[in-house]
Amino acid sequence: MTSPQPLATELLSAMYGAVRSIQLYPSENEVVKRGLREVKEQADLILKHEGGLSVWIAGNYMFVNDLQVRLDLHDYATLAALREVFRRHGVGRMEAAPRAGADDWQAFLMAIAEDPSPGQPPLEALEAELQSRGVAHISVGPPSPMFEGGEGERAVEAARRTYARSVKVARDTMEGLVLGKAIGARRAERAVLAVVDQVLQEPATMLGMLTLRDFDDHSYVHSVNVSILSVALGDYLGLNREQLFELGFAALFHDIGKVLIPPSVLNKQGWLNDEEWRLVSQHPDFGLLMMFNVEGFEVLPYRAMLAVYEHHMKPDLSGYPRVIRRRRQGLLARIIALTEAYDAAISNYSKQFLPCSPDEAIRQLREAESGAYDRILTRAFVNMMGIFPVATLVILDSGEMGVVVAPNPNPKALNRPVVRIIATAEGERVGEGPIRDLTERDPDTGQYRRSIARSTDPARYGIKVSDHVA
Ligand SMILES: [Fe+2]
Ligand SMILES: [Fe+2]
Incomplete structure (x- = not known):
């Protein structure tokens, strides 16, 4: 059996597709007919499995029956647009009975494809319209007051909470390591899992968090941003949840070795002298060692540790630490190298450079010299973020x-x-x-x-x- 999530997404995309083609073509056009057929087929599949079909809008979320439809980056445009269509007509809920036939669907979709007629409340106008078109087995209703305006904000709130918690965990862990305290892995693991789940559920909201400048703790904010971006890119590349966890973990601690470098060097204005640079360029080595000081891992996260060590190595090995024998910079490190360059570019962490806009940061990555970043990953990252990333x-x-x-x-x-x-x-x-x-x-x-x-x-x-x- 197909799992309900794709069915629900398919239905909603089919509905929006049909509405769009009705708006663009005359009703006898083949595109329109095909669109309507698709809606009917998807709806029938759900009706057959579940005996009923309702579509709900709750803030920024959509539900099909009781299932919250995952709004991922791919479907975002379609689903957000369908939500707008519903909203324009004042519709918060739509229900179809198992007997809803092709005629019902056609009349319903044609009615909502039109602009609401002025002069009366849109929902009433739509209901009258449905009646006059003889729609018998599809009904519409207002948004539930419980949901109105709440869910979208709640999603942002949840993302903010996860974000703030991760910043705190990153800070506590790193500060603890400086003081030589025993640091438990559990809390960090939980924080990373929360980031992974939040990115999987609401990638756009989570990526939006990168623009929050409510925290002034640069290095921790950077860690969390790199973690979010890396997990989003990993998900885009098809990594599974466990791999995403390793990646998120490595990303959150990629610069952990910097805690051993005096702030006077890290925050220095102007260029570093040789000695200072030698120190800074050792942070991947320090980082690897410090990961051994984290206690309570069931299994040592060796892939994450390797990524910490390799994140400045570069695909052509021209970075640091210098390596003598030929090797390959690992996938996690390649991802982190890319996302951390992006975050550093859009942020004002460094005293030497002004932050640039997200689209400028993307341009810099695309135009970076070959060998600096993995080309294929760069392309995937640009595809994921767009030329004008979220929050531009x-x-x-x-x-x-x-x-x-x-x-x-x-x-x-x-x-x-x-x-x-x-x-x-x-x-x-x-x-x-x-x-x-x-x-x-x-x-x-x-x-x-x-x-x-x-x-x-x-x-x-x-x-x-x-x-x-x-
Ligand atoms: Fe680094
Ligand atoms: Fe970094």
Whole structure:
């Protein structure tokens, strides 16, 4: 039996696909017919297994029957768009009876594909419309007051909590090691697992956390950011949960060796002298040794330890520690090298460089000299993040301003992410504005409705991008 999660996702994507084709083509068009058939088939599969079918919207989440549909980066655009369609009509819940036939589905989807008719509350208008179209076995209802406005915030809250907890664990562990305290592995393991699960559930929300600048503890924030980015990339590459855990663990402690380096050297303004550089470049060696001081591992996380040792080695082995014999920098270390370069570029950890915008950081990685990063992983990372990563503040050619909330799932449209509009063309702030998919075209002209003109600096506009992501 197919597991319920893909069924639910398939149904919702089929529904959105059908709505889009109804909006674009006349109803007798083959694309429309195929779209409707697909919805009916998916719905029937679920109805057959579960005897009923309801779709719920709860804040930013969607549920099919009791199952929360996992909004991953791939489906984000589709599902967010379908959610918007429902919301526009004031629909929080839709139910289909087992007897719902092709006619019911066609009439229902046609009704919601249209703009709500003005003059009366949208849900009432839709209900009247469904009745006049003779829809007998599909019904709609308002959002449950229990959910309204809550779940989305709760997702962000949960992500923030996980984030804050991980920063604390990273700090306690590293500070403890400096003081020579016995450090238990358990707490760190739990924190890493929380990051893994949060990234698996809500990658976009978790990646949005990278823009939080509420913590001023640079090295710990960096550790947690690298952990989040690495786990997200690992998931994108298809690593399993156990591998993601190892990766997240290695990432959280990749710079642990820096605790042995005097802050006066680490935070020095200006260039390091030879002696200072020799010290700094030993942090992977120190890190490996310190991992042995963590107590309570059931099995020594040797792959993570190796990654700590190798994270500055570079694929062409031109980095450090220098190696005499030919070897291969491991996968985890290659991932961490990439994600930590990205995080360092967008952050103001270093006194020597100004932070750059996420799209600039992506550009730097793409244009890095060969041998610096693994080429294939770099491409995967760019595909995952998009040319304009989550939380980039962008100005659109429509004059609107928006914050990127998800990359485009199509690797051919990396420069057309999903954007939340936060200011109109007239410059009026709209806060939680509508979500727009930049691959949307005007059906009359075939032109894209909106494109990114350029990215811009949130600080210039006093905007906190993390408020708008998720
Ligand atoms: Fe490092
Ligand atoms: Fe680092």
